Amino acid sequence: MSSKIRIAVLGASGYTGADLVRLAITHPAMEIVALAANQKAGQAMADIWPHFAPYRSLPRLVRADAIDWGQVDAVFGCLPHAASAELLSTLDERIRIIDLSADFRLNDTETYGEWYGVTHPAPHLLESAVYGLTEMARPRLADARLVACPGCFPTAALLTLLPVAEAGLIRDRNITINALTGVSGAGRGLKEQNLFVEISEAAAPYAVGAHRHMPEMEQELSRAFGKPVAISFTPHLLPMNRGELETIIVELADGKTLADLRACYEARYAEEPFIHLLPEGQVPATRMVRGSNHMVLNVFADRVPGRAILIAAIDNLVKGSSGQAIQNMNLMFGLPETMGLEAAPLFP
Structure with a gap:
C-alpha cells in the first residue's frame, strides 16, 4: 500500500x-x-x-x-x-x-x-x-x-472444535467446555468481585450455565455439524491478569481414534502462523502464549472409552x-x- x-x-x-x-x-x-x-x-x-x-x-x-x-x-x-x-x-x-x-x-x-x-x-x-x-x-x-x-472463549473453543467437527470425527452431543480466564476478561470497570482481596488465592466459576458466549459457540458449531447443537460451558475466573485455558471433553464418532484427531489438526493447521499443535503428551499452558497472538492445543485420551480431551490456550486480550x-x-x-x-x- x-x-x-x-x-x-x-x-x-x-x-x-x-x-x-x-x-x-x-x-x-x-x-x-x-x-x-x-x-x-x-x-x-x-x-x-x-x-x-x-x-x-x-x-x-x-x-x-x-x-x-x-x-x-x-x-x-x-x-x-x-x-x-x-x-x-x-x-x-x-x-x-x-x-x-x-x-x-x-x-x-x-x-x-x-x-x-x-x-x-x-x-x-x-x-x-x-x-x-x-x-x-x-x-x-x-x-x-x-x-x-x-469473543475470547469462542475463539479458543471453535479453533479447537471446528476442524474435527467438520471432518466428522466427533459427535454433536455431550460437548463440555471448562474455561479458565484472567481477570482482564471481566473488563476494567470497578466490580467488587474483581478486587484483589476477592480474587487473590482463589478460583471461582461465574455465569454458570448462562454465559453470553454460549449462543455464539452453538451457532458456529451448528453450522459445522449441519444441525442444532447445544453445549455445556462453564467459565472460571483465576487470579492472573491475562490468559485463557480451555479443557474440552468430546465423544468420538464411531470408528474414530485419537490419532485421527491429531492427523486432522496436523493437516488443518500445518501452515498456520498462529495455531500450533503441540507434540504428543505436552500440555498447553497460558504461559506459552502470554502477550502473543498464538494459540497452542493438544489432544489426550480420556479414561472413558470413546471420549477425548482437547486442551487449548490463548491470551484472551490478544x-x-x-x-x-x-x-x-x-x-x-x-x-x-x-x-x-x-x-x-x-x-x-
Whole structure:
C-alpha cells in the first residue's frame, strides 16, 4: 500500500482498546488518528495507562462524536454491546469496521435479544457482517466491510472444535467446555468481585450455565455439524491478569481414534502462523502464549472409552481479542496476515 491505514479506536480506555493501541503503535501499515473514550475525553493515553508514557504523540482521547470520520479508513469498535452497533451503524460505508463487541456475532436478532437483554440496534447490518474467526473466515475477509470479531472463549473453543467437527470425527452431543480466564476478561470497570482481596488465592466459576458466549459457540458449531447443537460451558475466573485455558471433553464418532484427531489438526493447521499443535503428551499452558497472538492445543485420551480431551490456550486480550482484530484487518486490506503480530510470547 502507498500510504498507511488511518485507524480510530473506540473504547480506547478499556483493556481491549488499550491492548489494540499497544499493538497498533508498532504496526508498520497503521496510523492511529483518533482514540475515543467518552468518560476519559480530554486525557492522554499515558494519563490513564502508565505503559504509554513513552508515546506522548498518541492522539488525546475524545468523545466519539468529536472524531473527524473523513480522516478515518478503518475503525476498531471496543465498546460494550448495543453501544457499539448504535454508533457504528451511522458511519459512512467507506469506513471499514472491525467490531470487538458482541453486536454482530449472532445472526439471529431474537437470540441476541434473549442473551443481551436489548433489541438489536442495527439489524440491517447483520446480513453483511462476517464472523471474524480469522483462520476460518479468510475467503470472506478481503471483501468485508464489517467484521465481527469472536469473543475470547469462542475463539479458543471453535479453533479447537471446528476442524474435527467438520471432518466428522466427533459427535454433536455431550460437548463440555471448562474455561479458565484472567481477570482482564471481566473488563476494567470497578466490580467488587474483581478486587484483589476477592480474587487473590482463589478460583471461582461465574455465569454458570448462562454465559453470553454460549449462543455464539452453538451457532458456529451448528453450522459445522449441519444441525442444532447445544453445549455445556462453564467459565472460571483465576487470579492472573491475562490468559485463557480451555479443557474440552468430546465423544468420538464411531470408528474414530485419537490419532485421527491429531492427523486432522496436523493437516488443518500445518501452515498456520498462529495455531500450533503441540507434540504428543505436552500440555498447553497460558504461559506459552502470554502477550502473543498464538494459540497452542493438544489432544489426550480420556479414561472413558470413546471420549477425548482437547486442551487449548490463548491470551484472551490478544488472540482472543485485539490481536485477532488486527489479524482480520490485515486480511481486509491485503496486508501480510502476521504484520504487527510477530512478537513472541512473553515469559516469564
